Amino acid sequence: MSLAISRLSALAERLPERVRTGYWTRLVPALALLAVATHIPSFLRPVWSPDEGYLATQARMLADGGVLYDTVVDRKPPLLPWLYEACFAIFGSVSLWPLRTLAIVAHLVTAVLLASIARGRWGNRAGAYAGALFLLLSIGLSPEDTQAATFEVFMLPAMVAAFRYAERRRWLAAGIAVALCSLTKQTGGAVLLPVLWMLFQDARRRGVRWLPAVFKIGFGFALPIALVAMILTKPKGFLFWVVTGSGDYATFGSNWLQMLGRALGNSAILLAAGLGFLLPVGHRLWLRHRGRPVPVRGESYGSSTDLWVWLASSVVAVSVGFHFFGHYYLQLMPPLVLLGVAAVCASAVRWKPVLVYSMVACTVFWGLAIFWPGQKLDQTTEVATAVAAQTTPKDTVLVWGMHPELYWLADRRPATRYLTAGFLTNYSGGKDGQKVGEQYSVSDAWQTFDEELAAKGLPEVVVDDSGTAPYQPVMIPRIESLLDTHYEVVGVTGDTVIYRLKR
Incomplete structure (x- = not known):
């Protein structure tokens, strides 16, 4: 051990002083x-x-x-x-x-x-x-x-890297960074606004053409997205899922006071x-x-307009x-x-x-x-434990709610690709009962849902985690009919009801 330490010390001493x-x-x-x-x-x-x-x-x-x-x-x-x-x-x-x-x-x-x-x-x-x-x-x-x-x-x-590359006039790298940011979350693409702002301000100050730099940003932005969209x-x-399929989800609901x-x-x-x-x-x-x-300390520290543009774009996002x-x-x-x-x-x-x-x-x-309260997590864990006890690893489960972590905690396969009830009802946090229901689902979602159940068989367990939300089974006829016809209650934890397939 002492020999290894001495070797490491000798190696550190050989590094340039500016590195150490x-x-x-x-x-x-x-x-x-x-x-x-x-x-x-x-x-x-x-x-x-x-x-x-x-x-x-x-x-x-x-x-x-x-x-x-x-x-x-x-x-x-x-x-x-x-x-x-x-x-x-x-x-x-x-x-x-x-x-x-x-x-x-x-x-x-x-x-x-x-x-x-x-x-x-x-x-x-x-x-x-x-x-x-x-x-x-x-x-x-x-x-x-x-x-x-x-x-x-x-x-x-990636968002901060895009800004850093832009202020150093590395436009191709800035475009790539904006793309990586957008491929992580769509609203990350808002950083493109301060990037373009810095480009046009730089071109104006230096008296150069801005079109080549815009092309570099556009190419850097488009290439990774095209690679992911067209090949991967x-x-x-x-x-549909990343760009055009979220219109109803992203609309201004009537519950504006809560928002x-x-x-x-x-x-x-x-x-x-x-x-x-x-x-x-x-x-x-x-x-x-x-x-x-x-008041200014000592010297002028330059304009921060690009930072305000960045903040404004982030507020919009x-x-x-x-x-x-x-x-x-x-x-x-x-x-x-x-x-x-x-x-x-x-x-x-x-x-x-x-x-x-x-x-x-x-x-x-x-x-x-x-010391953050853990009552909801405790309830979710309890429900997941009960689901695991009621099923085998080969069985599928349907969670009718907005807590897909139940699938992961229970280690059971979902019965459908729609991991939350939001896809089938257009429900999301902060919305009231308006524009929530079967008719507001993602396009063709219920048809796909029925086809999945027909192909895989009915899930062994259904967890109704809707509570008093506007998508509870009594308000969604298809789910209510599914539960009444094929399932029986086997457990209740808090406001969560566990159903199991009738024998």
Whole structure:
């Protein structure tokens, strides 16, 4: 052991001094420790959100020979389901710890890219603070939104990379990064707006033609998407499920008061988490609004218009569909952090109070994640255990509800490609009973559903997890008839009813 240590020490001494003591050599390990520390609570639960359960169930179906956008469907792009499938193939599908680990890596990469942007604009100290502030802010929402390994987390590195490439005039790489971001979640493509803004501003300042750069961005954006759509998936299925098939899901529902409450509530939580560095931003905006001189520390730090364009595009992306779920707000964090760093760097505000507040807020959210109530997860686990006891691995199960993690926790195969009742009823969080029902389903969904049951046989167990939702069986005649004709109640857990096929 001592010999190995001495060899490692000798190897380290032979490295160039700038590598051993350089900026990134010192910063990246510190950010890595902070990323791990802030997201340790993610490993304390088997599943944090229905999105994780959906992705885990999708991955198992793909591993069993399912075809994405055919026998395995979702309204999301394919990169994250494939990542789940790859992790399950290597580490097994019993636990999500590999995905949680990769989520921490994604946060770290995002922090490093933000540090690079801030360092190039405002110096070494600003770069370090930008990376650290992002990681402190990254858990500044409900733990179910920030500790889960879901789409927004894995979208952030490509989104920040697109902005970084654009400000360095690497237009082809920026286009590719926008494509990767969009292939993780559609709304990630909103970063294309600040990329194009920077391109046109750069062309205007330098007096050069912008058309070649636009072509590079377009080519870089189109090539990965065409590769995925035309070769790696079925083109028609990709077009429908990723692009055109979510019209009804993304419409403004009549329950606007609840949507407004969710939007304002999550905005307030995020504001509270980042108040330390957002307060200088607000102060500078207020002074400009009142026409008063804005104090500047030392030198001018340049325009932040591109950051405001980035934030505006992210706000539009968060608002698409009018759902305003908490995890959507992760997309706002990178531009907010950079705007905060810019405001602090260009004003008389010192870094110490900013960091102290951010660390205190982060500690509060970290503790919240540790002690987050688990009654719903306990009920879901209890139901999954009962389902596993009522079935064999060869049996299929139908979960009539919005919690597909039941399939994964019970380790049972879904009876249909539609893993939530939303596909068959157009229900989604925040909607009331209007435009929810059989007639509002995804195109041809009920025909496909009937064909699947005819081909595979009726599921051994049906779990009615609808509670009092507007898609409960008494409001959906086909499901009500299926249960009345072929099933009997064998268990009730909370508001969840378990049915088993009649003998």
